[in-house]
Amino acid sequence: MEQSSLAAGTAQANGPAATPLEILRGTFGYTEFRGQQQAIVEHVTAGGDAVVLMPTGGGKSLCYQIPALARPGCGIVISPLIALMQDQVAALRQNGVAAASLDSGQGAATARSVLAALHAGELDLLYMSPERLFAPGMLERLEGIDLALFAIDEAHCVSQWGHDFRPEYGQLAVLAERFPQVPRLALTATADGPTRQEIRERLRLEQARAFVSSFDRPNIRYRIAQADGGRGGQPRDRLLRFIRDEHPDEAGIVYCLSRKKVEAVAEWLAEQGVTALPYHAGLPAATRAENQTRFLREEGVVMVATIAFGMGIDKPNVRFVAHLNLPKSIEGYYQETGRAGRDGLPADAWMVYGLQDVSTLRQMLEGSQAGEERQRIERQKLEAMLGFCEITSCRRQALLAYFDEHMPEPCGTCDNCSEPPETHDATVAVQKLLSCIYRTGERFGAGHVIDVLRGSKSERLVRLGHDRLSTFGIGTELDKAQWRGVVRQLLARGLLRMDAEGYGGLKLDPSCRAVLRGEEPIHLRVEAARPARPAKPSRRDTASSVAAMDTEDRALWETLRGLRTELAREQGVPPYVIFSDATLLEMVASAPRTLDEMAGVSGVGAHKLERYGEAFIRAIEGHFGI
Secondary structure, three states: OOHHHHHHOOOHHHOOOOOHHHHHHHOOOOOOOOOOHHHHHHHHHOOOOEEEEOOOOOOOOHHHHHHHHHOOOEEEEEOOOHHHHHHHHHHHHHOOOOEEEEOOOOOHHHHHHHHHHHHOOOOOEEEEOHHHHOOOOHHHHHHOOOEEEEEEOOHHHHOOOOOOOOHHHHHHHHHHHHOOOOOEEEEEOOOOHHHHHHHHHHOOOOOOEEEEOOOOOOOEEEEEEEOOOOOOOOHHHHHHHHHHHHOOOOOEEEEOOOHHHHHHHHHHHHHOOOOEEEEOOOOOHHHHHHHHHHHHHOOOOEEEEOOOOOOOOOOOOOOEEEEOOOOOOHHHHHHHHOOOOOOOOOEEEEEEEOHHHHHHHHHHHHOOOOOHHHHHHHHHHHHHHHHHHHOOOOHHHHHHHHOOOOOOOOOOOOHHHHOOOOEEEOHHHHHHHHHHHHHOOOOOOHHHHHHHHOOOOOHHHHHOOHHHOOOOOOOOOOOHHHHHHHHHHHHHHOOEEEEOOOOOEEEEOHHHHHHHOOOOOOEEEOOOOOOOOOOOOOHHHHHHHHHOOOHHHHHHHHHHHHHHHHHHHHHOOOHHHHOOHHHHHHHHHHOOOOHHHHHOOOOOOHHHHHHHHHHHHHHHHHHOOO
């Protein structure tokens, strides 16, 4: 952006003061505000702080752009992506607003011209990333500028509970200390309860007024199907039929899990006559930019992409978003599907997923550099996403319930409403599960509760006295995989809650009382029985064994593996020299509490028992709080 190009707009501060409504009509060309826009704009214009939750397409940007124009000074917008900043700046400049951005893709001369315009009072809005904000001297520079506000866009990036965590966002709390008189507002389209709370705490917005709009996107129809081994066709064939039959020559986005799959699907669709382009972080920057430009400017282009594509893309007439793999979380799914139908016209959220996606995502998580706490959170979010796919009730109701919004009646348009799946009366099984969760104190994860239901005689279960509960052994009619399917579906329906701050302990939601009393029947999707995993897996199938663990067992696995790594580092030896993966897996399965029990674990000889036994027993007991 050259200095001369900044003249596309004239800074509002230099002209007579205009009301928010006058700016809405005169600058942006809209006759009236939508939803809570007016209340938010008036609150921030008057100098108030705000936390804004508004769905994609709801008009979040106006909530800070208009106050920035109505107040004296320049509005600073913190945004995580260059593409998002560039798109918004270009759109503002088309409306005659003096807007600019500072990003890493600019040359030194351009950056100097932007800063000169800022100091000269020629800018209404300046977009920058958190990294640029915290570059040496930038905060000091801003302290000498008349500022209208700070807007923190995509605020869910601050939360380690969120699906798009970015550590640098946590530093933004300093704005409250260094600019106490400048109003701040945080905005996001995607935030569940824990994420909302963390946004407030980490950005020092505890006293800010909250504006929570409905998360419902009534123009989007949700459809999800499981890949079924060829019945109905391969996923890409089903995708092609969907595009040809329902969205020929219309814009859409197809999300895939891997870069390799992105390129293969894009190439195959193009061979079938679809205008399809690939997009992922591994492509050259020039190719990504060219493909993105074509998608934005041409009609009927289908972008096949990883999740690297989409944030900040404001193309209004995307008619469908398709997933050929399971998303990592409901937040991610909601954000990605929300890119369809921004114009309010009918659009589709279409997905075909396979259970192998779950294994792949778990293995990717296992191999990541994320800490144990972060991995635990991601596992819980993946389980919630899988539960959402498996439910038989209205998908829109379940999606809204995840964000703590109640929808009284089914939508009538999602796949489960229009074509109800095969179900069975699971009322008795559900009552057994709910009762068992209650009787074990609402503090244990699914794995332990299922062990009680199936009558496991594990040392841990007996030690806790849970073999004496009335629910012990009453659930042998289902195997572990089937019980986990029941748990996931109840979580997705909101009848159960997961203790996200603990280790995935299951808690009863008040809404389950009618089911427990027999006043409300429950029908669940038919869950096919799956082969049980071996009791003592060999080293070669460690990944699949870990992938099959529930949240509680996986947390213990990570604890023991961390201890093994620490001991190995102290001695300068590989971790497997301490104990093999197979030995750790058996420790997870048996949870030994005494040296005699530890001695019965395969791979724990007398010398290792003497040298490491007590340390691993302490780790196991510490994990269970005993």
